[in-house]
Amino acid sequence: MDTNTQKKKLPDRPFYLPQGETTSSRIITEAKESLGNRTGLQAVVTKRPCTPRDATRSLFGASSSRTPENRPPSSFSLGSRHFDGSDTSRPASRGRLQPINHTPIFSTLSEEKPKIPTEEEIDSGLLPPKPPSDPNKVQRGKATRTRLQQSTSVESSLSSEVKSGLETSPSDGNQVIKNADESVRRVHSGPKERTPIPVEERGEGDGREMPHRAPSSASVRSPPRSAESRTGSGGTKRTSSAGSTGRGGSAGRREEETAEEALFFSQNITPLLDRMTDASSKKDAKRLGQVTEELYSLLQKENLLGRSCKQRTTILKSIFKLLDVEDSRIQLKLARLILALKVTGTNLLSACKLVFKISRNEKNDPEFLKGDILDVLMDTLKSTDPFNASEALVFCIGSLKLLTGNSTIVKQLVKKDCIESLAILLNSINKTIREGSEPTTQIGNILIQATAALRNLADAGSSRERLLGCQAIESLCLIIDSFTSDGDLMLNISRIFSKVTLHTDCCTALADYPTSYKSFVSVLQKHQHKSDVVVRVSFVLGNMTAKNEVARLRLFQEAGSFDILLALFRFYLEQDVKNQGKEVKKEVTEDGSTVNKTEDVLIKVIRVIANLSINENVGPVICSNYQCVDYLLKVLETKDVSSSEELVLNTVATINNLSFYNTKTSAITTHQVRVLEALLKLVLANNMEAMVEACRVFANLTRQRVVRDFLTEQKIDRMLVTMLDSGNREVVYISCGVLINFMVDEEKRPMLKQEHGIRKLVEVLRDFSKTDWELASLVCQILWNYSGKITSSNDCFGQQESQDLMELLMELLDRDSALDLSFKEDEEMTDYFEETWTEQFCPVAEQLLQRIETHQSDLEPLENPSGS
Missing domain, CATH: 1.25.40 (Serine Threonine Protein Phosphatase 5, Tetratricopeptide repeat)
Structure with a gap:
């Protein structure tokens, strides 16, 4: 009830006169509200902490504690030069090879001039054949027969020492072969050091690139390949098209393009690419956007999105050259096409950066509601490994976070299971950490974007059911335990909980989680002086203890919980006393109102104490705590109800709960004269609620x-x-x-x-x-x-x-x-x-x-x- 507003409306009405007519429904409502207030004890209700107004869209807010070197920038230049035309980058393999404990025998060969093997030596299979002078020239006859013989007799022909050398590798996972002139080469090095084999000489059904030489370690153990290069659709082995370079690329590193596919590309895709290039050169943005849509629709219709298109790299090269266009709408269409083609590495990072850059401008929000760009972003979120492409994921989820500031987009993302997808990501990170991985700053950056997006999504109508259904609350609790020191992340999580715990079902789920109390106490202890974290965590604890008797007892029994509450009470009370008489800068909230941050913390902390004291086992203990009662009385003695109404009313409600326990050790009884003097000010004030709360205490005393x-x-x-x-x-x-x-x-x-x-x-x-x-x-x-x-x-x-x-x-x-x-x-x-x-x-x-x-x-x- 806003007392000041009432004064303006009814300036001459005495406080004790009735307000309006009494109806049957009003009588029932008032009676229901009074049921919980007539036991002598009452839970305290307070407003949810207001979110400060953020004028800019960025990865990390202005109040972020992260240093520039520990976070990706929100502003950057981006153009066609930031994209790799070959698109050969791929995520690093997380598999580890066995370390070497033996030097290969080939590395101990003498430094004499290498001897050219004779034909008999080649036929015997003891020595590798001489490579052809022309790598692209097909050798048939004896060379072919020799290679086939080597594949079956090499292990029986070589000595055990040679075998031992072949089956080991250096500590960095690559075999090293030192030839006669002491030059060192890695067997698993890049394609430039390998000799391609003609198509006719490859094994049937094997699209891998094989070295055209005698069996070495490479023939005994094939180099590791990514999952995408191992299997294609239906489990058929084929080469990933990530390495293809289009019509002019190396045919030995991908499936051969059929004549029908080549014809389709030349007749349908090439003209669209040419038209896009022509429109770009003429700076015809409208035409460029139309043709880009045509290309996307064609690839989607023919099921050529992803990595299945044989000419994928050619298409990407053409698109990359167009990214210097200044129109953000066209950039978004191009970025959608790039992401839909499943780029990796630096191209994935640059594409996600581009989308993020576009999403920073609120005027571009309507463009994200056109087409299926949100679906493409969601697919990128689901398919990107947070440990191998962490920075790209930061910008991808960062874009979603900025877009969730738009209520219309929020509804669309909720329908597209964005909450569930983010929960899966949180669970994946938690699982990896439980398995022994150390939490990193980059993973923390991902989590900040994910939790900020969840914070905005929590406002949607069906969000509570979804959060409960995908166990996001439990995942957030685990993240608190792993990243307690990350103030930015704790702020986001506390914002999520401060929203969802306004509802009984989410509040009960959080209160029932076994480690939630310990987690929140740890956050309060770690971030005592970070008011925006403390105020929200205290608000959450106040919600948990407002109606749940078990929660009151479990929180109070948590080691150090009440001590940290008193420490917070003391610190912010001292801050408030120091600020009295000074003009305190108030924080502007999203609704345009202002709030005194120090007072807001005191309100929430005192509320937790009031709710804890309702428990018949906890109340007498708090009632006997002289330090706590002293702090409460200092609030009444230093604050005025006209300027700090909520703080004063919460304080009196807490004293009322404590005064209910008439124990011999009661600090309220010991200081009852001081209590009465403080309450008399409220009785004489022209404030109905303050008078009622003071009289509640009088009823006990x-x-x-x-x-x-x-x-x-x-x-x-x-x-x-x-x-x-x-x-x-x-x-x-x-x-x-x-x-x-x-x-x-x-x-x-x-x-x-x-x-x-x-x-x-x-x-x-x-x-x-x-x-x-x-x-x-x-x-x-x-x-x-x-x-x-x-x-x-x-x-x-x-x-x-x-x-x-x-x-x-x-x-x-x-x-x-x-x-x-x-x-x-x-x-x-x-x-x-x-x-x-x-x-x-x-x-x-x-x-x-x-x-x-x-x-x-x-x-x-x-x-x-x-x-x-």
């Missing part, structure tokens, strides 16, 4: 006579009688709760009648009883305590009040009359009304009615008998 005497001196008892005129159900309820205690003291009872309290209580009974039997019971208890020394009902209550009270009680004790509600649309509330009428109201009302009737004089004066 007035169990002690010394407190009742102190408040009587301050005329608080008279103020409470005045509050009975309020139309606010809770205000009246709290006032009655305190007046019950005051009526215990006989010398304080006359005040009630003097202030017309009896009449006010009868009116309260009449107005609220049938919709609030708890309140009606309190009214009867006040009148019972008040009439403890009754001799005459009329003298005690007043003649009219006594008569009205007696009639009203008889009516309310009649079941048919009392429970004949004018509204029965809520079965739960109807059952509740009947239960409270039977168990709480009737017992005390019957006794009060009997007392009134017993002391009510029905005797009439006798008339003189006639004629006496």
Whole structure:
């Protein structure tokens, strides 16, 4: 409730007057809201921390703690020169070869001039054949027969020492053969050092490139190849087209292009490429975009996207040359085509950078809703290895993160299972870390983009069900454990949780996760002075403990949890005291409002303490903590409710919860005078909520006579009688709760009648009883305590009040009359009304009615008998 707004609307209305008309539905709503507030303990509600306004779209926000050398830049130049026309790069293999423990025998050959083998030596298979002078010349006859003989007899012909040398490799995984002139060559070196074999001499069904020489280590063990080069569709072995160079490329490194495929390329694809080049040279952006769409549609229709197209490299070379175009719409179409052709290495990185660069401009968002660019980005996300192409993945997910700032795109990405895909990525990273990999800065950069995207996706309507379904909450908890020191990442995760824990299902899932409490305590301990992290983690813990009794106990029992809460309380309270009198810079939020960050942290931390104290085992322990109570009182003593309303109200609510426990070691009882003095300021303030919260504390503290005497001196008892005129159900309820205690003291009872309290209580009974039997019971208890020394009902209550009270009680004790509600649309509330009428109201009302009737004089004066 905004008190300042009310003041503007109703400047002349006294605080105790009713606000608007009371309807049946409003009575039910108010009654439901009051059910959890009448036990003496209450969970504190607060606003979710506001996200600061980010004016720029970047990989990392302006407040990021990452240094430039530890993060990719958000701004960069990019053009055709950044793309590799051959597209031969491929992810590095993660397999490791066995280290060598023996020097190959060939490396110990003498340094004499190599001897040219004779024909007999070649035929015997003991020595490798002489390579042809022309590598491209096909040798048949004896050379062919020799190669076939070598494949079957080489192991039996060579000595065991030679075999040993062939089966080992140097420590770097490549065999080294030293020839007679001491020149060193790696067997697994690049294609420039290999001699291609004519097609006719290759083994059937094998498209690999074989060296045209005698069997060496390369013939004993084939060089490792990527998964894509090992198998094609249907499991048939074929060479990856990644290494093909088009029509002019090496035919020995890919499947041969059929005549039909070559004809299709020349008749359909080549003209489109030529038209694209022509449009680019003429700077006709519109035409270039149209032809690019035609090419994409053709390749998609013919199933030539991906890496299956024989002329893929030729197409990519042509596209790369067009990337200097300045129109971002055309760049996006070209980038989509490049990504759809499944580029790798530097080309993948450059393509993802290009998409990210385009997505930085909010004006380009509509372009991402055209065609299937979002599908291509999602496919890139799913197919990119976070460990072998980490930087490319950073820019790919970074683009998705920026696009999720658009609510329309968010809905599309949710439908395309973006949440599930990001959850799979998180799970993959967690699994690799569990297997022993060390968390790296680059993986952290990926996770920052992924969690920032999830933070925005969490606002979608079906996000909660999806997050729960793909176990994203559990994955985020594991990431907290692995990257606790990463402040940027912890901020993003806390933002996600601060959104989803507003809902009971997600809050319960997080509270049930076994290590969540330990994880959050570790984050608070590691980032104590990072207010944007602390405020959100505290908010999450406040949500977890608001309605979950088990969560309260488990959090408090977590090692060091309450100590860190007190440390945070002390640090930010000291910061707030230092800032008093100074003009504090407030943070501008997304909705344009401002917030004091220090106060916001205090609000959230105090809320956690308030919610913890609801637990009957935890509450007495916190109540006995003098340091905690001292900090709470300092807040009330240094802050004003008019300028820091939420902070003050949360603090009073916490003191109310602690004052509920009347233990011998209670710090509230020890400092009760200080507590009362602090609360008196709130009672006198023109703030209804502050007054109600203060009176809640009075209801607990007035169990002690010394407190009742102190408040009587301050005329608080008279103020409470005045509050009975309020139309606010809770205000009246709290006032009655305190007046019950005051009526215990006989010398304080006359005040009630003097202030017309009896009449006010009868009116309260009449107005609220049938919709609030708890309140009606309190009214009867006040009148019972008040009439403890009754001799005459009329003298005690007043003649009219006594008569009205007696009639009203008889009516309310009649079941048919009392429970004949004018509204029965809520079965739960109807059952509740009947239960409270039977168990709480009737017992005390019957006794009060009997007392009134017993002391009510029905005797009439006798008339003189006639004629006496």
